[in-house]
Amino acid sequence: MCGSTTHDLVLKSTYSGSAIEAPAFFLAQRKVVAHGRIVRCRDCAFTFTDPQFEPEDYDQIYREAIQLTPDYSGLSVAERYRGRRLAALLKTYRTNGRLLDFGCGGGGFLSSIVGFDKIGFELVAAQEHKTIGAPIYTGDFLGMVAHGSFKPNTFDVVTAFDVFEHLPDLWRYIDTLTLLIRQGGLLVVTVPNIESFTAKLSGRYWNSFLLEHLWYFSPDTLKRFVEGFGYRRIGTGGLSYDVPIDHLYRRASQTYHLPFYKCFGWLNRVVLPIPVGLMYGVFLKII
Numbered sequence: 001m002c003g004s005t006t007h008d009l010v011l012k013s014t015y016s017g018s019a020i021e022a023p024a025f026f027l028a029q030r031k032v033v034a035h036g037r038i039v040r041c042r043d044c045a046f047t048f049t050d051p052q053f054e055p056e057d058y059d060q061i062y063r064e065a066i067q068l069t070p071d072y073s074g075l076s077v078a079e080r081y082r083g084r085r086l087a088a089l090l091k092t093y094r095t096n097g098r099l100l101d102f103g104c105g106g107g108g109f110l111s112s113i114v115g116f117d118k119i120g121f122e123l124v125a126a127q128e129h130k131t132i133g134a135p136i137y138t139g140d141f142l143g144m145v146a147h148g149s150f151k152p153n154t155f156d157v158v159t160a161f162d163v164f165e166h167l168p169d170l171w172r173y174i175d176t177l178t179l180l181i182r183q184g185g186l187l188v189v190t191v192p193n194i195e196s197f198t199a200k201l202s203g204r205y206w207n208s209f210l211l212e213h214l215w216y217f218s219p220d221t222l223k224r225f226v227e228g229f230g231y232r233r234i235g236t237g238g239l240s241y242d243v244p245i246d247h248l249y250r251r252a253s254q255t256y257h258l259p260f261y262k263c264f265g266w267l268n269r270v271v272l273p274i275p276v277g278l279m280y281g282v283f284l285k286i287i
Contacts, residue, residue, distance in 0.1 A: 006043065023064035036049040036052065045221060046225075079242075080108050107136060154180060155182065156181075157185060157187075190280045193218060219236055232284050236280065239279060
């Protein structure tokens with residue numbers, strides 16, 4: 001973030017494989033929780049995975065990992081709950097306008113938000129999207145913007161929920177998203193907070209120390225990073241994450257290397273708001 005090349009080790013890597021084996025350690029159906037070597041800059045305290053795979057490797061990893069992750073009702077229910085929570089958050093800052101949900105997943109947020117002219121973009125086509133009242137695009141986002149598929153200064157709001165921590169070319173993506181937002185528009189993001197109470201309490205077992213997470217923001221580093229692209233932060237805070245009991249149990253078994261026995265019946269659809277160490281940031285474009 002600051003240009004410094006000096007950093008300190010935070011955690012040693014728990015993954016010894018290559019990009020070829022990595023899909024089995026990504027997303028909900030991972031074998032076990034693993035992460036790369038995590039370091040912290042001595043000058044600005046920005047924390048990140050180093051080294052990382054090549055950007056094109058991540059594209060292939062996600063495609064294969066998604067094929068290994070079957071959709072089930074519990075996650076679908078949780079996405080609807082989470083969509084409503086995120087919609088309520090946005091409504092406290094903006095109630096209408098043209099909206100792009102970048103990294104929209106299954107469309108849970110787009111299904112919940114009303115009053116906006118809305119579209120979604122998903123970097124990797126995860127599943128067949130149900131009718132959500134908004135078009136969803138997939139493909140090479142940077143290339144599509146460069147070739148005019150999305151026009152500059154045409155969005156009042158861009159949301160990116162649980163996306164930034166996954167992007168190897170993060171600087172290029174936020175620069176491109178900024179190009180699309182009108183002056184006075186909003187960029188609304190959620191990312192794991194490495195300084196959260198949950199992260200500090202969990203230590204090396206924090207649920208967000210994952211192989212697919214490349215950048216570990218704190219409130220200060222997120223502010224410094226985004227404001228460097230011409231924004232002013234107007235809101236920040238913690239946010240619960242809606243999780244099915246089945247998935248919560250699965251993640252615990254992956255983290256602590258415990259046996260996993262699938263829950264049955266109504267337990268698959270019970271969703272709880274869990275304090276996982278997630279934070280949101282709302283940024284006003286001023287340049």
